Amino acid sequence: MEKIVLTGDRPTGKLHLGHYVGSLRRRVELQNSGEFDKIFIMIADAQALTDNADNPEKIRQNIIEVALDYLSVGLDPEKSTLFIQSMVPELTELSFYYMNLVTVSRLQRNPTVKSEIQLRNFETSIPVGFFTYPISQAADITAFKATVVPVGEDQKPMLEQTKEIVHKFNSVYGDTLVDPQILLPENETCMRLPGTDGKAKMSKSLGNCIYLSDSEEDVRKKVMSMFTDPNHIRVQDPGSLEGNTVFIYLDAFCKDEHFAEFLPEYKNLDELKEHYQRGGLGDVKVKKFLNKVLQSELAPIRARRKEYEANIPYVYEVLKKGCEVAEKEAAATLRDVREAMKINYFEDKALIQEQIERFK
Numbered sequence: 359m360e361k362i363v364l365t366g367d368r369p370t371g372k373l374h375l376g377h378y379v380g381s382l383r384r385r386v387e388l389q390n391s392g393e394f395d396k397i398f399i400m401i402a403d404a405q406a407l408t409d410n411a412d413n414p415e416k417i418r419q420n421i422i423e424v425a426l427d428y429l430s431v432g433l434d435p436e437k438s439t440l441f442i443q444s445m446v447p448e449l450t451e452l453s454f455y456y457m458n459l460v461t462v463s464r465l466q467r468n469p470t471v472k473s474e475i476q477l478r479n480f481e482t483s484i485p486v487g488f489f490t491y492p493i494s495q496a497a498d499i500t501a502f503k504a505t506v507v508p509v510g511e512d513q514k515p516m517l518e519q520t521k522e523i524v525h526k527f528n529s530v531y532g533d534t535l536v537d538p539q540i541l542l543p544e545n546e547t548c549m550r551l552p553g554t555d556g557k558a559k560m561s562k563s564l565g566n567c568i569y570l571s572d573s574e575e576d577v578r579k580k581v582m583s584m585f586t587d588p589n590h591i592r593v594q595d596p597g598s599l600e601g602n603t604v605f606i607y608l609d610a611f612c613k614d615e616h617f618a619e620f621l622p623e624y625k626n627l628d629e630l631k632e633h634y635q636r637g638g639l640g641d642v643k644v645k646k647f648l649n650k651v652l653q654s655e656l657a658p659i660r661a662r663r664k665e666y667e668a669n670i671p672y673v674y675e676v677l678k679k680g681c682e683v684a685e686k687e688a689a690a691t692l693r694d695v696r697e698a699m700k701i702n703y704f705e706d707k708a709l710i711q712e713q714i715e716r717f718k
């Protein structure tokens with residue numbers, strides 16, 4: 359069986375470090391591993407519209423932002439198909455058929471949908487499109503026969519729902535759809551990178567994000583004002599690592615080589631942590647180190663972004679070509695689905711013969 363990756367993001371804002379450690383970095387690794395036959399990266403504009411129906415301009419603007427973020431982290435259009443969800447209408451048709459295989463109560467139990475409904479104050483008036491987006495996500499995944507879906511932990515319920523739809527479809531209509539595997543970030547820190555203020559998650563509305571497209575100076579300022587241990591007041595005080603954002607970021611980003619390069623008094627992060635807990639190590643020194651680590655990761659991303667920003671028509675060309683490739687792929691799956699569901703009336707040569715016999 360072919361090994362196929364599919365994943366994507368809603369274009370509701372620029373991508374930040376949470377996206378990077380949660381999924382983007384892994385995608386680039388998967389892409390460059392050469393282990394996959396096909397890789398699809400989708401800008402999920404149709405899904406973004408399910409809770410932004412009144413703000414299409416926001417989605418439109420962010421499609422190019424997300425595309426620039428993708429290209430600048432190293433997703434390579436020669437190796438990965440980058441495309442826009444709404445340009446593949448087959449996905450909508452698939453969703454419509456899958457709707458027959460899912461109950462309202464099952465959707466109501468989807469934990470991600472549940473918490474998003476609360477978050478958006480949709481309790482009394484849930485848009486139907488929003489309510490059913492897990493079904494459309496199942497269409498996204500199965501249309502490309504994805505075997506692996508690298509996503510953040512919050513997407514786990516979506517994958518479970520997708521697997522149920524696959525099993526149901528295959529048991530009712532015969533083996534047609536591929537059962538996908540979720541691929542979660544490699545460690546806890548990367549699952550949920552906190553915001554710079556120490557709050558649970560990076561979120562645009564909280565203003566606690568470091569964006570991939572932030573300038574060097576913006577990143578430095580954000581790092582220098584990061585939340586640490588509020589009880590670590592004087593340098594000589596022992597510091598705590600618990601909920602200490604600066605150390606959480608170091609867990610996610612720092613490698614031993616960074617010490618050799620930027621802070622040779624220490625061999626590795628364990629030594630730095632040990633000194634911090636013992637006392638005698640100031641926050642500013644740790645923050646300056648984190649800033650260097652982040653800058654070294656972000657500098658090449660920023661440089662590539664500059665190049666693509668200077669060539670916007672090329673970026674749209676990449677997306678357009680990607681959409682064409684993606685649509686072909688989805689159309690092939692849709693043919694299989696129609697055949698399995700026996701709604702391929704004009705392709706089924708035996709059907710006419712069967713009816714001739716029936717009406718004899």
Ligand code: TRP
Nearest residue numbers: 364365366367368402405495498
């Ligand atoms: N739900 C994902 C998000 O919130 C975006 C998405 C849409 C997606 N369809 C997908 C992710 C299919 C993985 C696979 O960002």
